[in-house]
Amino acid sequence: xxxxxxxxxxxxxxxxxxxxxxxxxxxxxxxxxxxxxxxxxxxxxxxxxxxxxxxxxxxxxxxxxxxxxxxxxxxxxxxxxxxxxxxxxxxxxxxxxxxxxxxxxxxxxxxxxxxxxxxxxxxxxxxxxxxxxxxxxxxxxxxxxxxxxxxxxxxxxxxxxxxxxxxxxxxxxxxxxxxxxxxxxxxxxxxxxxxxxxxxxxxxxxxxxxxxxxxxxxxxxxxxxxxxxxxxxxxxxxxxxxxxxxxxxxxxxxxxxxxxxxxxxxxxxxxxxxxxxxxxxxxxxxxxxxxxxxxxxxxxxxxxxxxxxxxxxxxxxxxxxxxxxxxxxxxxxxxxxxxxxxxxxxxxxxxxxxxxxxxxxxxxxxxxxxxxxxxxxxxxxxxxxxxxxxxxxxxxxxxxxxxxxxxxxxxxxxxxxxxxxxxxxxxxxxxxxxxxxxxxxxxxxxxxxxxxxxxxxxxxxxxxxxxxxxxxxxxxxxxxxxxxxxxxxxxxxxxxxxxxxxxxxxxxxxxxxxxxxxxxxxxxxxxxxxxxxxxxxxxxxxxxxxxxxxxxxxxxxxxxxxxxxxxxxxxxxxxxxxxxxxxxxxxxxxxxxxxxxxxxxxxxxxxxxxxxxxxxxxxxxxxxxxxxxxxxxxxxxxxxxxxxxxxxxxxxxxxxxxxxxxxxxxxxxxxxxxxxxxxxxxxxxxxxxxxxxxxxxxxxxxxxxxxxxxxx
Amino acid sequence: xxxxxxxxxxxxxxxxxxxxxxxxxxxxxxxxxxxxxxxxxxxxxxxxxxxxxxxxxxxxxxxxxxxxxxxxxxxxxxxxxxxxxxxxxxxxxxxxxxxxxxxxxxxxxxxxxxxxxxxxxxxxxxxxxxxxxxxxxxxxxxxxxxxxxxxxxxxxxxxxxxxxxxxxxxxxxxxxxxxxxxxxxxxxxxxxxxxxxxxxxxxxxxxxxx
Numbered sequence: 073x074x075x076x077x078x079x080x081x082x083x084x085x086x087x088x089x090x091x092x093x094x095x096x097x098x099x100x101x102x103x104x105x106x107x108x109x110x111x112x113x114x115x116x117x118x119x120x121x122x123x124x125x126x127x128x129x130x131x132x133x134x135x136x137x138x139x140x141x142x143x144x145x146x147x148x149x150x151x152x153x154x155x156x157x158x159x160x161x162x163x164x165x166x167x168x169x170x171x172x173x174x175x176x177x178x179x180x181x182x183x184x185x186x187x188x189x190x191x192x193x194x195x196x197x198x199x200x201x202x203x204x205x206x207x208x209x210x211x212x213x214x215x216x217x218x219x220x221x222x223x224x225x226x227x228x229x230x231x232x233x234x235x236x237x238x239x240x241x242x243x244x245x246x247x248x249x250x251x252x253x254x255x256x257x258x259x260x261x262x263x264x265x266x267x268x269x270x271x272x273x274x275x276x277x278x279x280x281x282x283x284x285x286x287x288x289x290x291x292x293x294x295x296x297x298x299x300x301x302x303x304x305x306x307x308x309x310x311x312x313x314x315x316x317x318x319x320x321x322x323x324x325x326x327x328x329x330x331x332x333x334x335x336x337x338x339x340x341x342x343x344x345x346x347x348x349x350x351x352x353x354x355x356x357x358x359x360x361x362x363x364x365x366x367x368x369x370x371x372x373x374x375x376x377x378x379x380x381x382x383x384x385x386x387x388x389x390x391x392x393x394x395x396x397x398x399x400x401x402x403x404x405x406x407x408x409x410x411x412x413x414x415x416x417x418x419x420x421x422x423x424x425x426x427x428x429x430x431x432x433x434x435x436x437x438x439x440x441x442x443x444x445x446x447x448x449x450x451x452x453x454x455x456x457x458x459x460x461x462x463x464x465x466x467x468x469x470x471x472x473x474x475x476x477x478x479x480x481x482x483x484x485x486x487x488x489x490x491x492x493x494x495x496x497x498x499x500x501x502x503x504x505x506x507x508x509x510x511x512x513x514x515x516x517x518x519x520x521x522x523x524x525x526x527x528x529x530x531x532x533x534x535x536x537x538x539x540x541x542x543x544x545x546x547x548x549x550x551x552x553x554x555x556x557x558x559x560x561x562x563x564x565x566x567x568x569x570x571x572x573x574x575x576x577x578x579x580x581x582x583x584x585x586x587x588x589x590x591x592x593x594x595x596x597x598x599x600x601x602x603x604x605x606x607x608x609x610x611x612x613x614x615x616x617x618x619x620x621x622x623x624x625x626x627x628x629x630x631x632x633x634x635x636x637x638x639x640x641x642x643x644x645x646x647x648x649x650x651x652x653x654x655x656x657x658x659x660x661x662x663x664x665x666x667x668x669x670x671x672x673x674x675x676x677x678x679x680x681x682x683x684x685x686x687x688x689x690x691x692x693x694x695x696x697x698x699x700x701x702x703x704x705x706x707x708x709x710x711x712x713x714x715x716x717x718x719x720x721x722x723x724x725x726x727x728x729x730x731x732x733x734x735x736x737x738x739x740x741x742x743x744x745x746x747x748x749x750x751x752x753x754x755x756x757x758x759x760x761x762x763x764x765x766x767x768x769x770x771x772x773x774x775x776x777x778x779x780x781x782x783x784x
Numbered sequence: 785x786x787x788x789x790x791x792x793x794x795x796x797x798x799x800x801x802x803x804x805x806x807x808x809x810x811x812x813x814x815x816x817x818x819x820x821x822x823x824x825x826x827x828x829x830x831x832x833x834x835x836x837x838x839x840x841x842x843x844x845x846x847x848x849x850x851x852x853x854x855x856x857x858x859x860x861x862x863x864x865x866x867x868x869x870x871x872x873x874x875x876x877x878x879x880x881x882x883x884x885x886x887x888x889x890x891x892x893x894x895x896x897x898x899x900x901x902x903x904x905x906x907x908x909x910x911x912x913x914x915x916x917x918x919x920x921x922x923x924x925x926x927x928x929x930x931x932x933x934x935x936x937x938x939x940x941x942x943x944x945x946x947x948x949x950x951x952x953x954x955x956x957x958x959x960x961x962x963x964x965x966x967x968x969x970x971x972x973x974x975x976x977x978x979x980x981x982x983x984x985x986x987x988x989x990x991x992x993x994x
Binding site: 228256353 | 836838
């Protein structure tokens with residue numbers, strides 16, 4: 073449960089998590105095992121089609137929650153269940169407490185429910201001196217430790233067997249072995265009597281099917297079956313977003329969730345309860361059954377054109393599983409109660425701005441979550457949007473506001489960069505790196521060498537470099553982005569050389585500026601809209617393509633501009649359609665061959681930039697291009713995992729950024745490649761700076777540069 | 785009309801992937817013989833219920849001591865003829881058979897013996913109408929769950945069972961279970977452990993019924 077007040081306190085807690093060796097090891101193991109298990113589970117399926125189906129049925133439900141609720145209530149009540157609507161967590165908790173009181177319950181067994189975590193139900197019930205026992209093994213463990221879950225599916229993933237053994241020793245007052253199989257048996261016996269003695273069972277619900285008034289529960293341990301069977305009272309608590317129209321809808325979701333969550337085809341048990349069933353311990357041999365639907369802001373959310381999609385979430389936890397930040401710091405730092413990318417968002421809506429303020433900044437924008445989400449939720453976009461919303465509500469911090477103002481004015485911004493070049497001199501010692509960081513930055517930011525601003529930006533060199541191409545095959549505009557223009561002009565020069573040699577006429581429109589992504593990362597949405605408009609105007613000439621060598625720029629121009637300026641804006645649409653990354657242009661459009669390149673077969677490896685492999689869906693093209701360009705490509709492990717840069721992220725969360733980078737460099741080093749190639753100047757800034765400090769022994773270069781090297 | 789060989793093969797494979805033990809039988813008598821054999825070989829567990837060999841709290845141990853019966857097979861929903869056969873076969877091995885009173889056996893029984901309603905090839909799952917509390921408990925508190933599935937009732941996907949499933953859910957009331965493998969957890973260090981709350985083993989007997 074993340075509760076830090078300030079960003080600096082938050083960073084302190086992140087540091088502690090980073091220093092937790094067991095946690096780091098556990099997270100690493102999980103992060104590498106999960107994708108394999110998931111791929112295996114989905115092997116026989118068209119994953120995208122399945123996910124689209126989930127999104128479709130969830131959207132259909134979200135658009136008529138009230139109707140579904142009315143239908144569910146009518147069916148369920150006709151079947152002996154009492155159905156309640158709770159407007160917020162407190163109201164839900166009061167309803168449960170009242171049911172307990174009315175039925176003279178003393179002991180409550182619970183199966184896992186994130187919704188009950190959301191309302192902090194246990195605290196409320198304990199106030200009435202009710203004994204509440206979690207029965208899901210992981211939940212029981214964290215309950216005994218008075219902790220919150222660190223993962224939505226595996227709540228105790230942050231704990232070792234040694235910690236569990238110690239805990240169980242205290243609970244049983246007997247020495248426990250650290251053998252996991254035996255610890256599980258201890259839990260089996262200790263909890264079995266609790267089921268037998270409890271008079272109320274509380275469960276969640278993964279599905280609430282309106283047409284039959286049925287709830288569906290997924291569990292692996294089978295605890296939900298005992299919880300819903302043995303005690304005489306059963307209370308199920310679920311968000312209203314769990315309502316769905318038909319069994320058919322539920323089955324579509326069921327097909328995806330276990331595969332996406334844990335790589336299982338299906339959970340060991342799926343329990344469908346329709347009506348108050350036989351219960352021999354209840355009066356009249358019939359279960360006293362209640363279902364509480366929790367609103368807690370969901371109805372409002374359902375009306376929000378952008379945020380309604382949040383209600384598609386099926387709580388599989390996959391967004392945490394692939395998050396490079398989660399992998400470094402674990403769930404207690406990546407959410408208040410709900411964990412992972414979705415947790416950052418839900419925290420704002422369910423638990424308030426206070427709790428969400430720091431969390432929403434801890435997204436590196438790598439889009440891994442978006443591409444794994446069981447319901448196709450555009451998580452990174454929503455997180456950025458929330459960040460911007462919080463700044464609007466609370467006031468923008470001065471540096472962020474100034475940056476927005478500065479970047480909106482291209483000339484001013486570029487003058488600033490040119491001036492910075494002069495100011496950095498005492499820091500570079502004449503090298504291409506900033507050798508000495510100003511004291512205020514040095515402590516946390518020394519993990520990578522920062523590049524110096526180039527002596528002459530690309531825009532000042534372009535006229536002299538521009539190739540004269542007769543009868544060009546294509547006429548393209550180069551979009552540089554600010555990093556390449558002012559820091560790495562040599563990458564653009566290399567691209568110009570390679571493109572020119574292939575008969576491509578190149579223009580560099582001078583009015584282009586920063587793509588605006590850094591502004592969006594800082595929550596300055598308004599400024600980023602202005603910048604987008606300026607760039608579209610700047611690139612309005614009659615070009616066949618707009619090529620960028622920066623994956624982040626490419627994905628921002630292509631996908632975020634239409635979002636920022638409106639999907640129906642014709643000029644934006646035409647602009648976005650022309651945007652193409654360098655490697656995709658070379659292979660897919662130009663169809664280059666190996667004839668123009670010297671084949672040295674030098675061994676290279678690659679880092680796939682997030683915004684290239686996921687943002688643009690460009691995966692094979694750079695690999696192919698390297699081969700055509702005369703290199704031997706060796707695939708590094710975790711090639712598509714973020715490098716830890718994330719633009720302003722690495723400045724805000726240096727500790728996390730550093731650790732992600734270290735993993736990346738280690739993976740690259742294991743390939744024994746001489747060069748680590750990538751296609752994004754941001755990644756290069758991070759990787760080259762890290763390789764320099766770590767003395768990794770390989771060069772870090774842009775794909776355009778290594779191609780230019782081999783140009784005959 | 786039974787399942788195609790591909791569907792049958794997939795059912796078996798998927799079930800075995802989640803550590804179910806799958807066999808084929810020609811008759812209910814054979815299924816009963818299998819179950820009785822399994823129970824009589826289950827010597828060690830008869831003496832000590834799963835978990836009772838561990839160091840437990842005093843209260844945790846209470847339920848272990850409740851078990852003073854011999855080996856027990858619970859078969860709550862079996863028809864009279866099959867039940868008579870089971871009782872006959874079990875008696876010769878000194879195993880008692882019960883068909884109700886599961887609440888007095890919450891500490892655990894040796895085997896829960898059921899006939900599943902349907903099988904799902906896609907996931908290797910059993911569909912069991914568990915509206916009867918006795919049946920529900922028999923499949924939960926038993927250490928081994930033996931489920932017979934008539935071959936003709938195995939379908940490729942849940943969608944192929946849509947009408948049947950909806951039929952169950954439209955009954956008032958109904959408690960329907962999809963059971964896939966044994967009870968499992970990976971909550972400690974993501975290490976798989978079977979039998980956390982429910983059965984430690986699931987045996988599936990595919991019954992030839994053409």
